Amino acid sequence: MLVVRAIKADDLDALYVMATQVGSGMTTLKPDMKMLGDRVRVAVASFAETIPPHERDYMFVMEDTDTGRIAGVCAIKSAVGLTEPFYNYRIGTLVHSSRELDVFTRMETLYLSNDLTGSTELCSLFLHPDYRSGNNGKLLSKCRFLFIAQFPHLFTEKLIAEMRGYQAEAGRSPFYEGLGRHFFKMDFNHVDELTALGKKSFIAELMPRQPLYVAYLPQEARDVIGKVHPSTAPARRLLEQEGMHFEGYVDIFDAGPVLQARVSELRAMRDSTLAQIGLAGDWDTACAPETAPAEPVLVSNTNMRDFRMLLSHAAPVNGAIALPEAEQKLLHCHTGDTVRTLSLNVRKNPNV
């Protein structure tokens, strides 16, 4: 079975092996033992709560308990941009209008901003190709929302996730070619590497600081603003189901979208429920709304330091959940313990 759990110090080697599989495009998960070691150390300290909340970086691994193999990884960074500026373009609107000529022109504009400074970031999601099937991707991505719903006081009001932007053939970014290249005079991959290494002062030095009208860009560049890389589209949909939205912020290099949410408006915050492990009373069971019998449910324990989560088919009924023994064991829980539950899939209000 698969369980998602807080990373531990001795996961480092497995994490490194996984990072070698990631390939380019994810700047936060590079096969660099020093970088990964630092990161795991911070993550372990985060779960142990030995560093201040805004410095934390909660990293989770998905473990295949049959083999002990690490199948995936994902993380929640408590606050971005507090030591290095965190840049985005924000898409705004300017209206140019003249009554005299009866002209009304609505223009999109790009503002270089650090508006998302201090936001909590969902990042570093990677699922090993061997495990890309069934609900595994959903489990890995959505586990973070359950964690946030369990410990909301640890997070700022704003949650973000940067999505990889659209690329054409051979990794060419039409947005970068239409904008950044004129100012950086170097290849997209080179720029990408520099930012991964934290060398960001060149952004302040070379990036045009004045707001730009989108209409100045070539059509090809305009077309991809806020578009994700095709391979990222499923990941985007999962986040959108949980209440994250594209609110007009994009990456300054490839114009990939940033999804955002208010923590308090996440589906996990609204709909997740606590339940005690055990059998529900007859009356409760009888009155339970009739749902599809095999509706999967995310279930986690409520323990920060040893946070663990899995996908169950046991449904919580009026505050009780009949969790199978094996799953209790994987969660390090027993009958009578409280767990947090959230249906894996979204149920829309049928009345609107």
Add this chain to the structure above:
Amino acid sequence: MLVVRAIKADDLDALYVMATQVGSGMTTLKPDMKMLGDRVRVAVASFAETIPPHERDYMFVMEDTDTGRIAGVCAIKSAVGLTEPFYNYRIGTLVHSSRELDVFTRMETLYLSNDLTGSTELCSLFLHPDYRSGNNGKLLSKCRFLFIAQFPHLFTEKLIAEMRGYQAEAGRSPFYEGLGRHFFKMDFNHVDELTALGKKSFIAELMPRQPLYVAYLPQEARDVIGKVHPSTAPARRLLEQEGMHFEGYVDIFDAGPVLQARVSELRAMRDSTLAQIGLAGDWDTACAPETAPAEPVLVSNTNMRDFRMLLSHAAPVNGAIALPEAEQKLLHCHTGDTVRTLSLNVRKNPNV
């Protein structure tokens, strides 16, 4: 009893009388027969769906059915800024950081923007002082959300409400004194009047177009950015309960906040339910969760042209609502008709 309903052509006189009571500060409800007449005409055409959705202005009156008197008014404008530019300041963040000096400065900035162009606006809320008691204010304000939940296809994704900004003694606006006055060289009230009259080209002509650092403003002006006038605080809270938030847009003159929501995330969209007028089955009643017996519920009919809404104490149970005869009459409904219901007050998830 009080019923909120779509305005009708013959409400004009009563509306004018009400507008004389409003006083300064609300630019959209002035005692001007020509302006009000135009507005009522548009509103009637809106409910009749004889003008395109983005031109509509749904205006509601609250009628005291005992006396026939108009007790209050409120409106939903389908889309702002499509004929005259709609200006706001957007508050952004810029980080100035130098590793060399170990300086990291996070600055707030004001961007003159028309970002909210095309948004649906909640506006023109006024409740006659004689009726400012009980749940009347809530009923009047929240009726609009039920209307939106009933006809969501008519609205854009973004919903906004402009809140009156903070004023000091004698209507002095510290924000205006610290910023606008330097460029407009006239009194706040005069500026306010000009915008009410739709004379907005002076904004393009005189307003500083470049982004401003908030730190340049006097402390007194900075302190009131995003602050509402004390008398507006209760109205703000009502909107926030329904899922509207301050997202960093403020009025360009007095820095009053704009509250925003995605229509799809409104409480009314998530939680309002349809119910048939009639008695619930025994089984349903028996299984109903035990709520406080007198929990008030907003109930509306589902008829666009003759939209009517009131506050009831009948609770919907599994798709049925036992609405008293008198209330059915006020809603122009009968047994077997479908109504939309939403609890007046918010129920928070007790599990987070």
Add this chain to the structure above:
Amino acid sequence: MYVVRPVEIADIAALEALAAVTMPGVHTLPKTREKIAALVERSIASFAAHVDMPSEESYLFVLESLADHTILGTASIYAAAGSNGTYFSFRNDVIQQVSRDLNISHSVHALTLCSELTGYSQLSTFYVDPSMCDAPEAALLSRARLLFAVLAPQRFADRFFVPLAGITDAQGGSPFWDALGRKFFQMDFLDAERVIGGARNRTLIVELMPHYPVYVPLLPGDAQAAMGQIHPSGELAFNLLTAEGFEADDYIDIFDGGPILQAHKHALRTFTGALQRRVATCPAEPDRNREPPVAYAIATGADQHFRAVVMACAPLESLAVVALPVAVQAALQVTDGDTVVCVRL
């Protein structure tokens, strides 16, 4: 002989004929008799006015052949550009970009909508009959405006500028306009020029044009190439003006990207080289032993009596008087002992 003088009511028909052949674009003569008549009347009133501070005056000059009294060219100057508003132009800013970490150093050009030329005196309409293009009278006509400013400095600002028409294609399209103005105005170049009447001081400009600097590298190649380029019809004017001391690199037109030449009067040859000389009647037989003769523009009159002609004579630098033949005196309407200003052409 030819004289440059203020326009008169009687010239309207001749101007109308000139207008029929001038090119489309900015800053040429209007096409209708009515508008030409309005221009002429405004000019006559301006020359007649007593001016302490330059304001809405507009002075129109014509080049007349004294032989047959035909009008062979016209040129104008506004006392203060944008006087009832703001004169808008694009300032050509250069931003140095340096990153020592990356070892990058280059400059980026940006165009900023600005109003700095407001209140400058503006040289406008300039047209000479093709038959006269190579004659010194073409230069005389162009400089007559500055000579008038030398004679009546209180009528003008200390700085002058001249917008020259930018390049357009055969259909009257402008690549610069297509990349910029069109996006905001949503109309063709010639339509925009028509609705705005060639003006650069209207509220609608600040309403419609971009508020933020335009980074030149983001413009399409043809628009970049058009920046600061003159319409072929403006070549003569351009050459005369740069020879005069005007500089071209700082500003361009907001519509077609044509160059706007500008200068402080102290940098202009007409101002720095103007010599005040007393008039003497020419001896019947000029002194053949003197240095070879030099072409001078000779002008007089600080009001409606302004006149300017071309004359060749010995260098005047070391002389206190200028000897004028009777015919020249007649053309200038001066006589022995009057004062004229003389500038080498």
Add this chain to the structure above:
Amino acid sequence: MYVVRPVEIADIAALEALAAVTMPGVHTLPKTREKIAALVERSIASFAAHVDMPSEESYLFVLESLADHTILGTASIYAAAGSNGTYFSFRNDVIQQVSRDLNISHSVHALTLCSELTGYSQLSTFYVDPSMCDAPEAALLSRARLLFAVLAPQRFADRFFVPLAGITDAQGGSPFWDALGRKFFQMDFLDAERVIGGARNRTLIVELMPHYPVYVPLLPGDAQAAMGQIHPSGELAFNLLTAEGFEADDYIDIFDGGPILQAHKHALRTFTGALQRRVATCPAEPDRNREPPVAYAIATGADQHFRAVVMACAPLESLAVVALPVAVQAALQVTDGDTVVCVRL
């Protein structure tokens, strides 16, 4: 007699003594012997270099009393400001605001961080002993830098600027800094000047200073009042430079708001008034019938042999030679038939 000449190693001690009395602020001598020595060495290398394009050279001059060989002042010039980066300043923009509807018309000043002065030649350190402030040698020292540029134009740009220290209070605080720089740097004025070493070309400036124009009306009154105002210690330099032809209104310093004077060389009296004359030895008894004598700065040498002195003599405009007493010839290290440049002081 006094001579202005390139600094030499032997002057280091004297400069150290001068540095001990100069005011705190920008563009004065460094305080440590080590840094002074580095400056001197850099200057010596610059004077000795063969230069085609102005770059990182920096030239330091001293005013020496030939009577007792004391050093009474020093002045320097950089060949190209910001040569290893970008020289940042605030450009003083004026935005015309006009609303015809509201009948409003006024101008708003805005300060824009710009790099336009990059590559200009920069006049820097200037200090004269108080005993010499009223002597013509103070003017000589200031102008010696430009005289050197006249003699060695390939070493300098066509445009020059001079930043002058702005006003500070008794505690070394700057009201302009408090309103602007402090908000971004989060430190006191003197601390900021110390960490940046008085430079205006560092990456951290673009990292920390505001990216958008600062609207002047939003600044507190004392900061507005400080804009373009000089520190009292700079008054002498200011007067000498404006008399020279420098203009003060276009740029101010990004830290203290002090004025930055600038000019094209064609606008500077030293360039426009410089006369090249052959040296002749002075007659024992000067001609008493000539016009009253005029004070001239006389200079020679396009490299480390540069020398300049003050001398009174008859006007030189119409002469081909300048008669120099033997002592002056010695001070300039010239002799009969050599060429010198002469400018009226």
